[in-house]
Structure formats: structure tokens, C-alpha cells
Amino acid sequence: MEDVLRYLVIFALQSAAVYAVAASGLVVTYTTTGVFNFAHGAIGMIIAFSFWQLSSSAAWDLPVLPSLLFCLFVLGPAIGWLLDRVLMSRLGGASTITTIVATIGLLVALVSIAGIVWPQSQVRRVPDFFEGESITLLDVNVSYHRIIALVAAIAVAIGLRALLFNTRLGTAMRAVVDSPDLTALNGANPRRIGSVSWMLGCSLAGLAGILIAPELPAFTPVALTLLVIQAYAAAMVGRLRSLPLTFLGALILAEIENGLALAQAKEWAGSFSPSLGDLAAAAPVLMLLIVLVVIREDRAALRPERFGFKVPRPSVASVAVSMAALVFVAAVVSVTGVFAVGTMNELGKGLALGIVMLSLVLLTGWAGQVSLAQLGLAGVAALAVWKLGPVTGLVVGVVATAVVGAIVALPALRMRSLYLALTTMAFALLLERVVYGENALVESFQPFASGNARADRIPGLEGDTAFFVFLAVVFGLVAVGLTVIRNGHFGRRLAAMKDSPAACATLGLDLTVTKLQVFALSAAIAGLGGGLLAMWKVTSVGRTDFALLEGTLPGLPLVLVAVIGGITSVTGAVVGALLFVCMPLIGSRVPALKDLMNLAPGLAGIGLSKNPDGAVLQVAEAIEEARAARADVDPLAAPERLGTDGDGTPGRITADEAALLDDELGLSWHR
Amino acid sequence: MGDSGLPPVGDPGLASVGDPVPAPVLELRGVRASYGRIEVLHGVDLSVARGSVVALLGPNGAGKTTTLGVISGQLPPTAGDVYLAGRRVTGAASDALAGVGLCTVPEGRGVFRTLTVRENLRMATYRGVRLAEVEERAYGLFPRLGERRHQLAGTMSGGEQQMLSLARALVTDPEVLLLDELSMGLAPMIVDDLYQRVRAVAEQGVSVLVVEQFARTVLGVADVAAIMSTGRITSVGSPSAIESELSDAYLGAS
Amino acid sequence: MNDPVAPDSPSPAAVSSSAVPPLLELSEVVVRFGGNVAVDGASLTVDAGTIVGLIGPNGAGKTTTFNVITGLERPSSGRVRWAGDDISGLAAHRRARLGLARTFQRLELFGSLSVAENVLFAAELCRRQGGTVRPPVVDVAPDVDAVHETAALLERVGLGDLAATRAEELPTGLARLTELARALATRPRLLLLDEPASGLDERETERFADLLVELAADGLGILLVEHDVPLVMRIASRVFVLDLGRILASGTPAEVQRDQRVIDAYLGAAPVGEV
């Protein structure tokens, strides 16, 4: 029993230290920049790989200490500075969703860059500091490396606290997040302070990356990047603010992981399935999920959320016309067979995934709720189609996803978009690991895990041509249906909820019900897309189609591309779907462009920081501007009319007048 | 901190308080500004002499806040120029302007909501006054702030936030003070008191531009008043002259 | 200030002599934030068809009281009654459906919607929740559709020309009027207004005062928080003065204005700070 205790104290403390460094980096970046950096792990990964490049005997073999100092004090800040200049300073005033997407874009881009620079074919190892040297503490060998990690964690914790709360620079860093304009009015330069914040954050990411790297079973970009899930979980315990609580979170997580691993090693649970080791792998995700569900936000400390989107409002008729055109083109393309089978396969996938993107248009673009789990949810319906056959499966699948979607939404009812993004991400990872994954809880899901499930198509639509057109029709119907919703009361309800929940409540709107409705509806649409995707692919359906970061068309890039296409309009989903399938297609056709095409979603996500509203909106805006220039209204003339009617009692408004008003406002009240 | 190379405005050689016709410390010439396509200011001329209080009045949406935005460097004008102590500062960054002594109290959102009262005051030290001094004077001015120094500013009542925002302006010894709707949300007796303080800092040589809708209180302490409507200054004169004009403009109809 | 003030004992009978319970009654409400006591045992009543003023120094607890009435804030203790029924446990949206509407000191408009849509949205919600059993506050038929009621409301508050403007582009004063129109679209029986006149110019304030008087004459109860004391004194039939979370005084405007405690705490001429 004593060694168990020792094990839990000493070992857990060591992993806790590393998690704590990573988590405090995350907290500091969030506190001082207002951006939750999904790419935190990826930045740490790049710096750790650079460290390997500099110091490893298999690479440049430079001395360790100068390499380390270079990475932490030159490379880290340099990356931070660059990020700030190129990416973040443009995000000032952008919506939470845009910043989330931009950093996810960065993550995807960095992972693909690392894949290109440090190909997977070579096996690498980052050595411990003071390789092999250790001291004995309570009969346990503790390597110097881990002692360094622990000391670093404590030093970072104390240093950061002092910086953030006891210096003017730290105060100013937080002030910039609150209001850059007001910071400038106080006489501090918000740009410069923002740069310093990013430089600090990236250095901390690098430190964590370098400390973690030797402990990893496999030193690969994705492994290192996803390791930040631990950091997220720990950081959430501190509600992204409190550093001491963040440390507590890191410690709890480490204890759970080590405890489960120990139990596994000692076979306490016998041959329990799923094995405890697998549970240990899911532990950070589970913990993140639990923490997110139980934490109570300190509402007072919230800054108001920004939703910088301008939501265009095309009429139902115009959307119906463009969707009819889409169906027509799809029919022509599939009947004439202008494209090769491979291309058609991709296009069909694009349509099915386009439906999933439509679910994001509703949820994210209109209701302002971020979900990174839509593709994962779609997998539920795919599973159902595979297990239960096309028709029953699709119906059951769509209903099941709606229910699951509503359940995911439960914690979201009182959360703002960042936490929601994290919750849904954790949920997607959980689905991926325990439902779709190799270690799936259900034995019979094995074919799905390995990507060999087989789905049948709806009777009568077995042919590729017929099913392709069917996909286009479903896409069009969903798009038109959503537009009807958007232009009606429910659409206003979503916009209102996004702008001011407090006002909604005092007007009598039940926020809980509305949020559940929109989550369920959106999940159902995603499920529809997932079920149809499974049918379109017929064979080889499985986990990789619905994963978050791995596979050919994973979930995170899906969100990216949806936003790039324009998350606020159904036409954006068409653009997004086309982009999504075209990029790998080009890559496979023109090998020279393959690497570039892998990078493309990430780069485009980053590019979004420049045009946060997505491609479609920019065009729409240009059109609107041109129109507005024609019918110029002088807003300054308006206030003068106030109080012009002396008696203050208006007469009844005639139907004609109302229709006129209706016309002038460009609303679709009666249409 | 000001990297714009602006000289300090407080250069005593520029004009002394007793001058019969003091040179304007702040001057706007033909300023135009727009939000996107819509022009909101159509050529604004305005000047504030050293140590004087100028009241800028006007109805809702006249462009008063926009004018202050142009002066404080938050909104670059599309035409015209802003001069501080005779130097052209058009388009200078807000932080540089703050660094040389231009202090702005924005309308209704002058505090960092996620920082505590004390941290808000610490931000004021970028103007070169020590924290201890800022705190001492601010708490003296508004005892309520002293009681709540560790409360998050965002959780304070509307009026308490306004006090905090004003405290920053009054305790950091600015050269030029821009106040947007100072009275908004404050109890009347505090408003009267604050205007007395504004008068007092002006006596010490600070030049003040006050924007208000509610004319009466501010006219009592102003040296000069101007009326703005639909993006233009329509008249400038002594407070008493403007007062009679105002009642025509505002209440003439009823 | 610790001694209880007789007229404010929470007996409804003392306030309204009729047998009908008051539209709104707050008794002994306490709200604590950590160590701060924002509201410290406040009681007040509002009857239908009257304008009641709630005034007091900054930080007295007026906005917090509104939050308690509308259900956005849970009181540490105390009761809220609506026409005699205890609604202390009711969620905010359920209270709204009873006919309780408010505006916000820190504006809470739907910035991405147009002025018209802000109001229309409320009118539609009201229809969906059976709020049409209450009479409209503008001169339209009770079963009029939401669009027409919206149009009439916009005319009534004087925003007819700005219907298509995006709410976030409005200057403060007009934004406040939009909030008012939106609150009226729910066909309220009681309207809580948190500093509605700040940001209005004198002429708009005049018009606004007239509007409130007319609304009250039509049977609406109004609880008005406002630092524009002349306005409150002119239109309110009864005024409660809140200080440090307690009701310091209450009565007709004339009584309150003469009260020495009120003069000292709020109206007076003595400077606030020591410096």
C-alpha cells in the first residue's frame, strides 16, 4: 500500500507539473489576449520539434543549454510576435467564433507544416535533461528532468501571479482584453502590450512542449498537439482565471491518470472491459467534460461577448431559386457523367458534408452557439444507418442525434461560446474514443472503428446517379427550410438570444427551451448529413469519416471551412462544401500541390482573421453597398422628426401603410 | 511613452493663464468624419482656450461623441485638422495623445469591467502619476471607491462606474480634459459637486471640453458654450446667450 | 438611519387602503453580494395606473431591486408579490408573461436587429404566450397582428422614421426609446424603467414624460428609477427613496422633497467627498 501512495505522490506530482506549465500558459494567453488559443499545444509542438532539431544528436547536435535558451527566449517570443502581427492584431473586435476558428486554423496549419518539415517516417526522441541522472526520493527514483519540470512549474506559477496581479504591465495586459480603446485612452499602447502577451504565451507553450516531449510514448505532431487537452482540463478547473486552481486541476488530473494506470498495471479490476488503461486515455476528456458541466461561471466577471457577424437575409424565393439551380446542375453532372468516378465520389461527399455544414449555419451563424461536435454527431446517424438499414436507420439516427445534441446542449444552456466550443470538442473526442474508436465500448462496433462498415442505400435510389441527385435535393430542401425559419419568428428569436439573453428573458422568452430546440434541430440536420454520407460511401464507412482531427476530412477543418464559406448563410455552406472536397481533389491530381492543399484549410482559417465574415458575406456586402449608394438615406435627418406630431396620439395604421413600412424596411414579414 | 514625438502640451511658454486672449490649447478646423459611408461631421470648427471650460451641447445624434472621438484619436477625420497647443495632431494615436496630457472620459463605458477598482486606477498611472497618489486622491474624491477597491468595476452600480471613470480623469493632472456626458447616471448632488471640481481644475490651467445634452448645470460653470446639431456647430457664445438660444432650439415648439 | 421608518412597514393595507392587493408588492427584500449588502430589507408597492418613483443615491440598490423584481437576481431573503400572488420563485420569463416589463440602465437592445424587429420580436412573443388577453398600450384593436401593433408603437414613441435602422447604430437616447417600445410591445401591466431619460435631450424628455402620463392614465403601473429629479417629481404620484439598500422615505413628491433625510442623502447641496 505504501508504494501505491508513494507512486501516486511522486509520479503524479511530476506529470502534474508538466500539465500545470502547459495549462498556465493557456490561462495566461487567455487572460492577457482574450483569445483561447486552440493552437497552444501546436505552438509548443513546433518549439519542441525545433528544440529537437537543434539539440538532438540525430540532427544538428548543438549543446543543450544554448538550444534551450534559444527556443524559450528567442524562438518562442518570435513566434508570438509574428502571430500577433500577422494574425491576432487583425482579430481585434472579431467575434469569439472567429477567434476560435482562426486559432483552429493555426493548429491545423502548424500540424501540417510539422508533418512536412519533420516527416513521420523518421522516429525521433527528445532526450531528458540530464539524461539518466536521478535522485532517490522516498525510495522512488526521480529523474532530474522531472525535478526540473516541477521547479519550473512552481517558478512559472509564482512569477505569473506576480506579473499579472502586482505589476502595471500585467494589469495593462488584462486591460487590453477588456477594452483596447480605453487602454489607449489611458495612455498605454495596446498593440505593444498585446505583442508582449503573445510572446509570453508562446514561450510558455514552448517550455511545456519541451518538458512534455520526452515523456510521450510517440513524439509526433498530433500527439503533442492533442496533449493540450490535459491542459484545457486543468485550465478549466481554474475557470481560465485562477492559476492556483489551475494547478489543483493539473494535480487532480495527474492523480486520476496515474491511479488508473497503476490499477491497470496491478490488474486490480481483473479483466474489466474496457480496460482501465483505455479509461486513463479518456480521462482528460472526461474530466474536461465534467468540469465544464459543473463549473459555475462568475457572470459578473464576464466581458460581453462579441458576435461581429452581419447576418444577411436573402428571401426564401431567392434561396429556392439558387437551390433549384444547384439540383439542376447536380442532375446534369451526374447524368452526363462529365466527371470521373473518383471526382463524383468526392462531390457526393461534399453534398453530404454540406448538409452537416448547414447545421452549423443554423447553430453557429444564426444562434451564435459554437459546436465542434457536429461531424461527430453525424457519426451517430451513420452508425444507425449501418446497423439498422437505410430507412429505419436514417429515421432512428436523426432522432437519436437530435436527442444527443440536446443533451450536449444541456451544459451549454448557461455557458458562453468558448466553453461551449470546448465542451463540444471534448464530447467529439469522447465519441471518437469510446464509441467509434478501436477501444470502443461496444464490441460489435469494431468494423466501424476500422472503417469497414457497410451501409445500404434507400430502396429505389441505389444507383449512383439517382442518389447523387437525391443528395442535392435534400441539401436544397434543408437550405430552403432553414431560410424559412431564419426569416420568421424563430430566426428573430435566435438573433435576439445572441444579442441579449437578459432582455429575452424579461420579454418572456424561455431561453432554455429555445436553446434546446436549436441544438436538437441542428444536430438532427447534422445527423441527416451523416446518415446520407454513410449511404453515399456504401462501404468503408467508419470512424475516420467522423473524427475530429484525423482522417481525410476531419471535424475541425470542417468547422473551419464552413466558416470560411460563410457561416451566416446557406449559400455559404455550398461554397464551404465545394472548398472542402476540392482541396484534397486538387492535391491528389497535382502532386506538387499536395502539401499546399493539406495546409489550405489551416491557412484559409488564418486568413479569415482578415475577412471575418466569410467569402459569401463579402460579396453580399459589396452588392448591398452598391444598392445603398443608389437609395441614399440621411440618418441625420431622422431625429428632427421626433416630436413633430403635437398631440402624440397616432391614428390607426392602415394596411397600406403597414405594407409600405414593410417594403421600406426590407423585412420579410409578409413574404 | 508617447512615441509620436509630440512635445508636452503643458509647456508654460505657450500662454499664461492671465493672458487677455489666450491661444487655444485645442483647436478643430474644418473637421469632417464618417462611419463607413455616412458622413456624421460636416466641417466642425471649435477651439478651447487654456484654462477655460467649453460646453458642447446639442441634441441626440448631433455628433458630439464623434467629435470627441476625432480629438482623442479614436476616429481619424476624413478632412480637416486637430491642433493641440498649436501643433497638428490629426490622426495621432490615442495613447500618444493621452501621453501628452489629453485625457478623455468616454460616454458611459469608461471603466475596465473585468478589473477591480484599484486595478482601474493603476491603469491611470500610465499618465505618469504614482499609484499611491492616484489612489489617495481618488478615494478622497469618492469615498465609495475606497470602500470598494477590490470590487470588480463591472459589478458596480452605473453611478459608481461613472465615479471611477471620472476619478481617473481628475487625479492624473491632465492638460486637456474631454468629458462626454459626465452627468449621465449620477445623482444630482454629485453632478453639481463634480462641475464645481471641473471649474476648479480649469482654474488651475486645465482646458476642459464638456459634452452634455442637459444644458442647465454645465452652463453654470462654462466660459464658452457651443451648440452642435446634425454635424455642425451652429452657434458659439457666452453661456447666457446660448441658454436663451437653447430654449428656442429645444423647447421652442412646445 | 437604522431606525425603521413607519410608513414603509410591509403592510399593503397601509399603502393602498382598498381591498384590492397592489399590482406589485416587495417585502423585506435583502440582496447580498459577498460582504456588500446591496438591498437591505426594502419594501415597496406599486398600484395599477400609477407612476411610482424610486430614487436614491448612486449605488443605493435601485437596479438590484429591479433585478429582483424581474427575476434576474435571486434575493437572499424577502418576497415579491404580484397582484397578491407570491412570485418569488418564478423564473424571469414566467414573470414577464404575467405582464411585467422593463428597460435596462445598461442598454440591452438586440443590436443586430433593426429597430422595428426589436419591437416586432416582443410583439410576436406576446402573441405566442397568450399575452393578448391584456389590452395593447397603443390605440389598436386587441387582436391586431404583430406588424401593425409594432408600427403603431413605433409611431407612439416617435421612432417611426428609424424603423429600419440597425439598433446598434442608434445614439443612446433613441436606443432608450427603442427599449421602451419593445417593453410596451409585451402589453405589460407593470413597466419598470431604469434611468430611461438619461441620454434624452430636454425636448425628448418632455415628450417622454407626456407619454408616461398617458400610459398610466390607460391603467399601466410604472415604477421609474431616474436621476432627473424634476421629472420624477412632476409625474410620479408617489416616491420611494432608497439609500444604502433601505427605504429612507416614501410619500408624495412634495412630502419627500421636504424630508430632511432625503435632502441630506440625495437631493441636498452638500459636497460628497471630503477633499
Ligand SMILES: Nc1ncnc2c1ncn2[C@@H]1O[C@H](COP(=O)(O)OP(=O)(O)OP(=O)(O)O)[C@@H](O)[C@H]1O
Ligand atoms: N458606430 C457607428 N456606426 C454608424 N453610425 C454611427 C455610429 N456611431 C454613431 N453613429 C451615428 O453618428 C451620428 C452622431 O452620433 P454621436 O454619437 O456622435 O452623437 P451624440 O451627439 O454624441 O449623441 P448623444 O447625445 O445621443 O450621445 C448619429 O446619427 C449616430 O447614429
Ligand SMILES: Nc1ncnc2c1ncn2[C@@H]1O[C@H](COP(=O)(O)OP(=O)(O)OP(=O)(O)O)[C@@H](O)[C@H]1O
Ligand atoms: N454583482 C455584484 N457584486 C458585488 N457588488 C454588487 C454587485 N452588483 C451590485 N453591487 C453593489 O450593490 C450596490 C447597489 O447597486 P445598484 O446597481 O443596485 O445601484 P443603483 O441604485 O442602481 O445605483 P445607480 O444609480 O448608480 O445605478 C452597489 O454598491 C454595487 O456596487
Ligand SMILES: [Mg+2]
Ligand atoms: Mg454622445
Ligand SMILES: [Mg+2]
Ligand atoms: Mg442603477
